[in-house]
Amino acid sequence: MEVLPKELIQKKFPDLEDQLLDELLSQSTLREVEEGEEVMRSGQYIKSTILLLSGLLKVYREDDEGNEFLMYYLEPGSACALSMMCTARTEKSEIMAKAVKDSEVILVPSELSEMWLGKFKSWHNFVIASYRQRFEELLQTLDSIAFKGLDERLVFYLKRHVKVSGKQVKLSHQQIADELNSSREVISRLLKKLEQTGAITLHRNYIEVHDLSLGV
Amino acid sequence: MEVLPKELIQKKFPDLEDQLLDELLSQSTLREVEEGEEVMRSGQYIKSTILLLSGLLKVYREDDEGNEFLMYYLEPGSACALSMMCTARTEKSEIMAKAVKDSEVILVPSELSEMWLGKFKSWHNFVIASYRQRFEELLQTLDSIAFKGLDERLVFYLKRHVKVSGKQVKLSHQQIADELNSSREVISRLLKKLEQTGAITLHRNYIEVHDLSLGV
DNA sequence: GCATTACAGTGACTCATGTCACAGAGAAGG
DNA sequence: CCTTCTCTGTGACATGAGTCACTGTAATGC
Numbered sequence: 001m002e003v004l005p006k007e008l009i010q011k012k013f014p015d016l017e018d019q020l021l022d023e024l025l026s027q028s029t030l031r032e033v034e035e036g037e038e039v040m041r042s043g044q045y046i047k048s049t050i051l052l053l054s055g056l057l058k059v060y061r062e063d064d065e066g067n068e069f070l071m072y073y074l075e076p077g078s079a080c081a082l083s084m085m086c087t088a089r090t091e092k093s094e095i096m097a098k099a100v101k102d103s104e105v106i107l108v109p110s111e112l113s114e115m116w117l118g119k120f121k122s123w124h125n126f127v128i129a130s131y132r133q134r135f136e137e138l139l140q141t142l143d144s145i146a147f148k149g150l151d152e153r154l155v156f157y158l159k160r161h162v163k164v165s166g167k168q169v170k171l172s173h174q175q176i177a178d179e180l181n182s183s184r185e186v187i188s189r190l191l192k193k194l195e196q197t198g199a200i201t202l203h204r205n206y207i208e209v210h211d212l213s214l215g216v
Numbered sequence: 217m218e219v220l221p222k223e224l225i226q227k228k229f230p231d232l233e234d235q236l237l238d239e240l241l242s243q244s245t246l247r248e249v250e251e252g253e254e255v256m257r258s259g260q261y262i263k264s265t266i267l268l269l270s271g272l273l274k275v276y277r278e279d280d281e282g283n284e285f286l287m288y289y290l291e292p293g294s295a296c297a298l299s300m301m302c303t304a305r306t307e308k309s310e311i312m313a314k315a316v317k318d319s320e321v322i323l324v325p326s327e328l329s330e331m332w333l334g335k336f337k338s339w340h341n342f343v344i345a346s347y348r349q350r351f352e353e354l355l356q357t358l359d360s361i362a363f364k365g366l367d368e369r370l371v372f373y374l375k376r377h378v379k380v381s382g383k384q385v386k387l388s389h390q391q392i393a394d395e396l397n398s399s400r401e402v403i404s405r406l407l408k409k410l411e412q413t414g415a416i417t418l419h420r421n422y423i424e425v426h427d428l429s430l431g432v
Numbered sequence: 433g434c435a436t437t438a439c440a441g442t443g444a445c446t447c448a449t450g451t452c453a454c455a456g457a458g459a460a461g462g
Numbered sequence: 463c464c465t466t467c468t469c470t471g472t473g474a475c476a477t478g479a480g481t482c483a484c485t486g487t488a489a490t491g492c
Contacts, residue, residue, distance in 0.1 A: 061355070063363045071358075081351075095355075117344075121334065128333070131347045135297075138351070139277070139311075142358050146397055147279045150449070172469060181362055183450055188470060204458060204469065366479070388439065399480055404440060420439065420488060 009106070012053055012077045017122040028108045033099040042082060042095040049113040050080035055103020056164055060179065062096055069145075069181040070157070072137040073100070073164045079126070081134040100165070153180055154190050155215045158200070162209050169207040225322070228269055228293045233338040244324045249315040258298060258311040265329040266296035271319020272380055276395065278312055285361075285397040286373070288353040289316070289380045295342070297350040316381070369396055370406050371431045374416070378425050385423040 006025055010016075016024070030053070033039055039057055040050060057074040059082065074080060074097070082095050116123040144156045157180060161169050177187040191207065194200045199215035201208040222241055226232075232240070246269070249255055255273055256266060273290040275298065290296060290313070298311050332339040360372045373396060377385050393403040407423065410416045415431035417424040 061359065061362070063359065067363055069362050117340065118337065124333065124340070127344075128347075131344075131351070135347070135351060135354070138354060138358065142354065142361070143277065143279065145358070145361050146277070146285050147283055174469075184470085185451080185472085186449060189472085192471080202470085390439075400440085401442085401481080402479060405442085408441075418440085 008053065013051065013126070015122055015126055017120055020116065020120045020123055023112075023116070024106070024108070027112055028106050031105050031107055033103050033105060035099055035102050037099050039097040039099055039103075039105060040080070040082070041097075047110045049108040049110065050097070051106040051108065052076050052078055052080070053104040053106055055105075056100040057097050057103060057105075058100050058179075059095065059097045062094055067181050068096075068178055069141075070179040071095070071141055072134065073160065075164055078133070079130045081127075081130045150180070150182060150186065151190050151193070152216070154187065155194070155199075155212050158207070158209060159212055162212070167209040169209060170205065171207065172205055224269065229267065229342070231338055231342055233336055236332065236336045236339055239328075239332070240322070240324070243328055244322050247321050247323055249319050249321060251315055251318050253315050255313040255315055255319075255321060256296070256298070257313075263326045265324040265326065266313070267322040267324065268292050268294055268296070269320040269322055271321075272316040273313050273319060273321075274316050274395075275311065275313045278310055283397050284312075284394060285357075286395040287311070287357055288350065289376065291380060294349070295346045297343075297346045366396070366398060366402065367406050367409070368432070370403065371410070371415075371428050374423070374425060375428055378428070383425040385425060386421065387423065388421055 006021060009021060009024065013021075033055070052074050054076050056076075057080070058070060059072055059074060059080065060068050060070045062068040080097055082097070113123075113127075117127060118124075144153050148156070154176070157176065158169065161171070173187045173191065174184045176191075177184045180187070191200065191202055194212075194215045195202050197214045199210060199212050201210065222237060225237060225240065229237075249271070268290050270292050272292075273296070274286060275288055275290060275296065276284050276286045278284040296313060298313070329339075329343075333343060334340075360369045364372070370392070373392065374385065377387075389403045389407065390400045392407075393400045396403070407416065407418055410428075410431045411418050413430045415426060415428050417426065
């Protein structure tokens with residue numbers, strides 16, 4: 001357990017009121033997670049709200065057979081709505097959060113979070129806003145799965161990735177396939193096509209994105 | 217505009233505090249919608265929160281080409297979280313709510329709803345609970361699309377339908393196909409298979425559900 | 433009662449994805 | 463330098479789902 005730098009939190013979460021920050025500082029814990037490490041799993045341990053201070057998390061679904069798909073990324077300054085959401089986790093699949101980069105997260109015990117809802121207007125707004133944003137993102141994901149072919153989903157996926165991590169996409173085809181719940185060979189082929197349109201350039205273990213609008 | 221029967225609302229929304237009900241009664245409007253009528257469309261008109269008093273609504277997504285798929289059903293006593301959620305509706309697709317049966321909805325202007333969040337603890341809880349529940353249901357839908365084949369999705373769909381409307385499913389194959397974003401012929405075949413397992417019996421314009429667990 | 437319409441069933445075909453089986457090319461480690 | 467592993471590329475094939483064309487059959491309307 002470390003000292004939380006108030007200024008940093010304030011910078012990342014500018015909408016939270018001062019008094020709340022003080023409580024946050026005194027009552028929550030900071031945790032550093034390494035790239036690849038699992039941050040949470042729905043319904044595991046004591047539920048706490050997770051605030052992301054630095055780094056990058058991905059939130060994804062995993063079913064009983066090990067299939068997974070990406071729900072969305074979480075960037076610093078945002079909260080993992082799940083921890084508040086998932087009262088009853090659904091039958092067979094779980095929601096997982098994993099660090100994509102080394103990250104720092106703040107863990108807020110649920111009772112506290114619950115209490116703050118009534119006590120601090122800014123916390124309340126923050127939570128509501130989080131719900132909204134996640135809901136929207138989830139809808140987008142849903143859309144892309146329901147209506148689009150894998151080719152478009154791949155472009156959508158790359159766009160999101162570029163947005164959070166820049167144009168050097170350091171992923172193997174296998175990893176991408178996993179997150180789209182597809183298979184490597186198929187992704188390889190689609191990526192090849194994208195390369196032919198000039199949208200991207202393929203390298204070993206990373207992809208250079210030029211202009212994804214060419215890939216449609 | 218009619219008089220809202222307080223007792224009825226109280227019965228359907230037992231968790232809302234008394235004082236809130238009074239404000240609700242005096243400041244919101246009751247609207248009756250007929251089966252098949254559109255209740256809302258994301259981003260249309262003034263946004264208001266919708267409380268369902270009686271009947272049944274379905275909430276679904278529709279993309280620019282007229283494809284649609286069902287998100288979830290709303291039963292009396294629940295709120296349409298969307299109206300609060302969808303600040304920025306996403307590019308090309310819209311969320312729609314349509315009455316499956318004749319229904320009565322209460323329209324709460326957004327400013328009011330917003331204000332109540334701070335003023336009434338019970339409203340606040342109600343809203344949070346709604347968010348949670350919708351989120352969960354959306355996740356379930358997402359799951360079924362992402363991981364399951366159309367056969368399982370059909371079973372999942374029928375189950376939901378039975379839950380809200382009973383074992384006499386009065387739908388044509390075409391309607392089902394639409395809500396699953398599939399095509400009639402395919403649904404016909406799958407239904408046929410289900411009939412062969414004894415899970416259902418097919419009739420013209422309606423399906424009799426016996427035991428969907430046979431259909432897996 | 434006859435014509436029309438909506439719904440349901442079926443076979444043939446296409447297309448997108450997924451799977452299997454390999455092969456080559458870099459990386460990594462000794 | 464040689465071995466081994468991981469990542470990538472590709473062809474052949476299987477499967478699920480969508481589409482087309484057509485038939486039959488119950489409901490509806492005049």
